[in-house]
Amino acid sequence: MHFLVTGGAGYVGSHIVRTLLRQGHTTVILDDFSTGHRWATQGQEVVEVDLKDLPALRAALAGREFHGIFHFAAKSLVGESDEEALLYYQNNVDGTSNLLRVALENGWHRCVFSSTAAVYGNPVTATIDEDHPKAPINVYGETKLAMENLLEGVCNSKSFGAVCLRYFNAAGAADDASIGEAHTPETHLIPRALKAAAGNGGDLTIFGDDYPTADGTCIRDYIHVEDLADAHSKAMDYLQQHSGFVALNLGTGSGFSVKSVVNACEKVVNRAIPHTVGPRRSGDPDSLIADASKAKKLLGWRPKRTDLHTIVASAWAWEQVRPVIDTDGG
Ligand code: UFG
Numbered sequence: 001m002h003f004l005v006t007g008g009a010g011y012v013g014s015h016i017v018r019t020l021l022r023q024g025h026t027t028v029i030l031d032d033f034s035t036g037h038r039w040a041t042q043g044q045e046v047v048e049v050d051l052k053d054l055p056a057l058r059a060a061l062a063g064r065e066f067h068g069i070f071h072f073a074a075k076s077l078v079g080e081s082d083e084e085a086l087l088y089y090q091n092n093v094d095g096t097s098n099l100l101r102v103a104l105e106n107g108w109h110r111c112v113f114s115s116t117a118a119v120y121g122n123p124v125t126a127t128i129d130e131d132h133p134k135a136p137i138n139v140y141g142e143t144k145l146a147m148e149n150l151l152e153g154v155c156n157s158k159s160f161g162a163v164c165l166r167y168f169n170a171a172g173a174a175d176d177a178s179i180g181e182a183h184t185p186e187t188h189l190i191p192r193a194l195k196a197a198a199g200n201g202g203d204l205t206i207f208g209d210d211y212p213t214a215d216g217t218c219i220r221d222y223i224h225v226e227d228l229a230d231a232h233s234k235a236m237d238y239l240q241q242h243s244g245f246v247a248l249n250l251g252t253g254s255g256f257s258v259k260s261v262v263n264a265c266e267k268v269v270n271r272a273i274p275h276t277v278g279p280r281r282s283g284d285p286d287s288l289i290a291d292a293s294k295a296k297k298l299l300g301w302r303p304k305r306t307d308l309h310t311i312v313a314s315a316w317a318w319e320q321v322r323p324v325i326d327t328d329g330g
Pocket of ligand 1: 116169204218258
């Protein structure tokens with residue numbers, strides 16, 4: 001089959017492209033390269049367009065045929081989102097509205113959407129299922145929820161199917177280390193710890209050790225990006241048979257504290273990682289752990305790379321070979 005992958009030059013999007021190619025499908029990557037990388041496009045046709053530009057989007061995609069869309073293109077920095085609310089709403093929500101308009105005009109009626117646990121806000125239960133209240137605590141989460149709502153509205157009013165996949169903490173890299181995480185700035189724990197280990201990313205600060213958890217640091221559910229890619233592929237298979245809207249959590253159901261992640265990184269790199277303990281980062285909930293039973297049931301999906309060592313080892317293998325991108329932006 002032939003798929004449109006928006007944001008296909010980004011971290012998670014490029015792994016989905018890789019999985020689709022290995023399954024014998026073909027893709028067109030749509031990306032504005034604001035955060036994506038040309039080296040991540042894996043020889044695929046690239047349409048360089050900004051989703052906010054409806055005439056350009058129409059012109060670039062009119063008359064094409066796709067069996068479905070994977071929609072990743074979005075701004076995704078929590079801190080930046082609270083400072084640039086208008087930018088985030090325009091880019092994420094208006095961009096999705098334009099994409100859906102062009103999809104309907106061209107008769108593409110399936111979308112797998114990259115959503116986030118940030119739609120839930122502060123957890124009110126120990127594990128989070130899809131019925132948990134949706135109360136985002138940052139603009140990023142608000143825009144992702146608005147994008148989900150847009151998709152749901154289109155599903156309810158047109159012949160359309162959408163699966164929203166709410167990731168917990170995406171981590172790791174391709175099994176062959178051909179692609180992986182490369183954000184500028186890098187804010188995520190595992191790559192920051194590994195950069196500190198390699199001595200090329202400054203020091204690592206643990207943001208708070210006074211949380212009400214066993215070791216005082218925040219607990220997160222780390223899900224390997226290859227397992228995310230597998231879930232996306234299964235979600236698109238599901239949409240070949242079903243229409244309507246569904247939202248599914250993607251996580252392993254196991255939580256790891258920040259300190260245990262740093263310990264796992266130290267074991268993988270076989271050296272101590274210099275770090276300090278600083279104040280809490282604003283907006284960090286104590287613990288975020290997925291109940292992903294709905295995705296398992298509906299898609300027949302099972303995460304395979306669930307232990308922390310495997311996740312960190314794959315991120316470390318990528319860290320050794322990744323292109324230097326901090327200065328060239330691409
Ligand atoms: N952390 C540190 N030091 C760092 C970086 C992170 O201590 O240098 C801590 C954070 O405070 C947090 C944990 O490590 O407790 C994980 O932080 P990340 O930044 O790696 O990930 P988040 O849990 O903040 O973010 C993830 C996704 C977001 C999503 C959010 C809420 O990356 O896209 O979960 O679901 F919005």
